[in-house]
Amino acid sequence: MGTVKLPTENVLPQYYLEASNDKLTQKIVEAKKALGDKLLILSHHYQKDEVVKFADETGDSLQLAQIASKNKKAEYIVFCGVHFMAETADMLTEDFQKIILPDLDAGCTMADMVEYKDLEVAWEKLTDVFGEILPLTYINSTAAVKAFVGKHGGATVTSGNAEKIITWALDQGKRVLFVPDQHLGRNVSNSLGIKLEEMATWDFISNKLEYDSDLENCKVILWDGYCAVHQQFTPEHVITIRKNHPNINIIVHSECSHDVVKLSDSHGSTNNILNAVENAAPGTSWAIGTDNNLVNRIIAKYPDKNIYSLNPISCPCATMNRIELPHLAWAIDNILNSNIKNQIVVEDKIKVPALKALDKMLSLS
Numbered sequence: 598m599g600t601v602k603l604p605t606e607n608v609l610p611q612y613y614l615e616a617s618n619d620k621l622t623q624k625i626v627e628a629k630k631a632l633g634d635k636l637l638i639l640s641h642h643y644q645k646d647e648v649v650k651f652a653d654e655t656g657d658s659l660q661l662a663q664i665a666s667k668n669k670k671a672e673y674i675v676f677c678g679v680h681f682m683a684e685t686a687d688m689l690t691e692d693f694q695k696i697i698l699p700d701l702d703a704g705c706t707m708a709d710m711v712e713y714k715d716l717e718v719a720w721e722k723l724t725d726v727f728g729e730i731l732p733l734t735y736i737n738s739t740a741a742v743k744a745f746v747g748k749h750g751g752a753t754v755t756s757g758n759a760e761k762i763i764t765w766a767l768d769q770g771k772r773v774l775f776v777p778d779q780h781l782g783r784n785v786s787n788s789l790g791i792k793l794e795e796m797a798t799w800d801f802i803s804n805k806l807e808y809d810s811d812l813e814n815c816k817v818i819l820w821d822g823y824c825a826v827h828q829q830f831t832p833e834h835v836i837t838i839r840k841n842h843p844n845i846n847i848i849v850h851s852e853c854s855h856d857v858v859k860l861s862d863s864h865g866s867t868n869n870i871l872n873a874v875e876n877a878a879p880g881t882s883w884a885i886g887t888d889n890n891l892v893n894r895i896i897a898k899y900p901d902k903n904i905y906s907l908n909p910i911s912c913p914c915a916t917m918n919r920i921e922l923p924h925l926a927w928a929i930d931n932i933l934n935s936n937i938k939n940q941i942v943v944e945d946k947i948k949v950p951a952l953k954a955l956d957k958m959l960s961l962s
Contacts, residue, residue: 609700609923609924609927610927613923613924613926613927614923616923616926618647618922621922621923621925621926622922624926624929624930625651625922625925625926625929628929628930628932628933629651629929631933632673632929632932632933634670634671635670635671635672635673636671636672636673636674636675636929636932637653637654637665637668637671637673637674637675638651638652638653638654638674638675638677638925638929639652639653639654639655639656639661639664639665639674639675639676639677639678639686640652640654640655640661640677640678641655641656641657641658641661641677641678641679641682641917642655642656642657642867642871642888642890642891643826643888643890643891643913643914643917643918644677644678644890644917644918644920645890645913645918645920645921646890646894647921647922648677648920648921648922648925649677649894651925652677656868657755657756657757657866657867657868658678658681658682658685658736658737658755659685659736659755659757660868661676661678661682661686662682662685662686662688662689663689665686665689665690665694665696666686666689666690668690668694669691671694672693672694672695673694673695673697673932673937674686674690674694674695674696674697675697675699675925675928675929675932676696676697676698676941677699677920677925678698678703678917678920679698679703679704679705679708679914679916679917680698680701680703680704680705680708680739680941681704681705681708681736681737681738681739681740683696683697683698683941684739684740684941684943685736685740685743685955686941687941687942687943687948688740688943688948688951688952688955689955695937695940696940696941696942697928697932697937697938697939697940697941698920698939698941699920699924699925699927699928699939700919700920700924700939701939702916702919703916703917703919703920704916705737705916706824706825706916707735707737707777707778707822707823707824707825708737708738708739708742708777710777710801710820710821710822710823711734711738711739711742711776711777711801711820711822712739712741712742713739713741713742713744713745715801715804716742716745716776717745718804719774719799719801719804719820720732720745720749720774722804722806723774723799723806723818726806726812727772727812727815727818729771729772730771730772730773730774730818731749731750731751731766731769731771731772731773731774732745732746732749732750732751732773732774732776733746733751733752733753733754733762733763733766733773733774733775733776733782734746734751734752734753734754734775734776734777734954735753735754735755735756735775735776735777735778735781735782736753736754736755737777737778737824738753738776738777740943740947740948740951741947741951742776742777743950743951743954743955744946744947744948744949744950744951744954745950746776746954747950747951747952747953747954747955747957748950748953751766751954751957752765752766752954752955752957752958752961753954753955753957753958754775754781754958755866755958756781756850756851756852756865756866756867756869757865757866757868757869758958758961758962759781759782759785759851760785760788760789761961761962762958762961762962763775763782763785763786763789763817764789765961767789767791767816767817772815772816772817772818773786773816773817773818774799774818774820775817775818775819775820776820776822777820777822778820778822778823778824778852779798779819779820779821779822779823780823780824780827780851780852780853780854780855780858781851781852782796782817782819782820783796783817783819783855784851784853784855784858784864785851786816786817787855791816791817793855794809794810794814795810795814795815795816795817796815796816796817796818796819797815797817797818797819798818798819798820798821799818799819799820799821800821801820801821801822802821806818807821823852824850824852825914825915826852826887826888826911826912826913826914827849827850827852827853827854827886827887828854829908829911829912830849830853830854830857830886830907830908830911831854831856831857831908832856832857832860834857834886834907834908835847835857835860835861835884835907836860838884838905838907842882842884842903842905844882845882845883845884845903845905846862846863846873846877846881846882846883846884847860847861847862847863847883847884847886847907848861848862848863848864848865848869848870848873848874848883848884848885848886849861849863849864849885849886849887849907850864850865850866850867850870850886850887851864851865851866853886857886861886867887867891870885870887871895874895874899874902874904875899877902879901879902880901880902880903881902881903882902882903882904882905883902883903883904883905884904884905884906884907885904885905885906885907886906886907886908888913888914888917889906889908889909889911889913890913890914890918892904892906893906
């Protein structure tokens with residue numbers, strides 16, 4: 598069960614690989630001018646500066662999809678993010694609007710850690726053990742996984758609204774299965790008062806439940822997935838930067854491990870991080886644990902504050918960064934020439950139940 602993509606090719610012509618940045622920039626600027634309101638370029642916060650500078654809007658994954666859904670003029674929406682984000686945008690926009698992903702290889706390792714068929718296996722085994730379970734899926738998941746969750750009465754979750762959605766789920770009196778990011782599920786559940794020993798982990802490789810206590814005590818089951826970017830932040834990074842900067846405020850993304858979160862001052866979504874730094878007093882010091890493409894832009898934007906990356910040598914999101922200036926220029930050139938490439942289309946049989954999960958979240962937020 599998956600997404601249907603229109604016939605396409607994902608091999609970048611040599612011209613775009615060899616053209617100078619100035620030439621590619623010129624092509625994008627001219628195409629944007631020619632297409633006007635017919636074109637909308639959206640960029641995730643973690644994209645490279647060379648892509649972000651052409652974006653009409655920047656934001657996190659759901660925020661961008663909602664921006665796309667509110668725009669009723671753009672016929673072509675170029676989504677500079679990763680595959681699951683483009684899927685969500687396609688589900689929330691009008692039929693006449695085409696969602697285009699400049700590079701189909703821009704996926705998400707976390708989203709890839711939960712496939713529909715693996716979720717079916719886990720669901721059968723877990724319901725045999727626990728009885729009724731309510732599934733929640735992080736927005737960082739495929740449309741097919743969202744569809745599974747929608748079919749079973751669950752909801753999608755963002756890092757920004759996770760507390761509200763998990764609270765709703767627990768109030769239903771059922772155990773919660775949270776996929777695919779174990780860290781977000783653990784950190785938010787713990788902040789809501791769920792003890793670590795009340796959370797189990799589902800190992801999707803071995804298809805086994807990992808839990809050492811009485812099953813009756815288990816309230817949340819966490820899928821054993823994670824974000825490769827946020828895995829790079831460790832307790833040692835927190836300890837070191839506090840030693841070097843005793844008065845620093847440490848804020849990390851909720852996708853970081855619990856060991857990192859509990860040593861930090863606060864955790865939250867990308868927008869939580871942005872708002873915290875924006876509203877901070879001049880002269881204050883901050884260490885940020887998230888993708889360094891974003892952190893470096895924050896440092897440049899707020900020279901009146903002392904801002905550091907919690908791990909300055911951490912690698913940015915490799916799949917997100919597959920979308921570069923050549924891919925963006927190629928995608929927009931194809932639009933200009935009425936030769937659409939890399940359109941993302943979600944089949945109705947997936948879209949309908951997936952929208953149930955999305956709508957449930959939006960109704961609760």
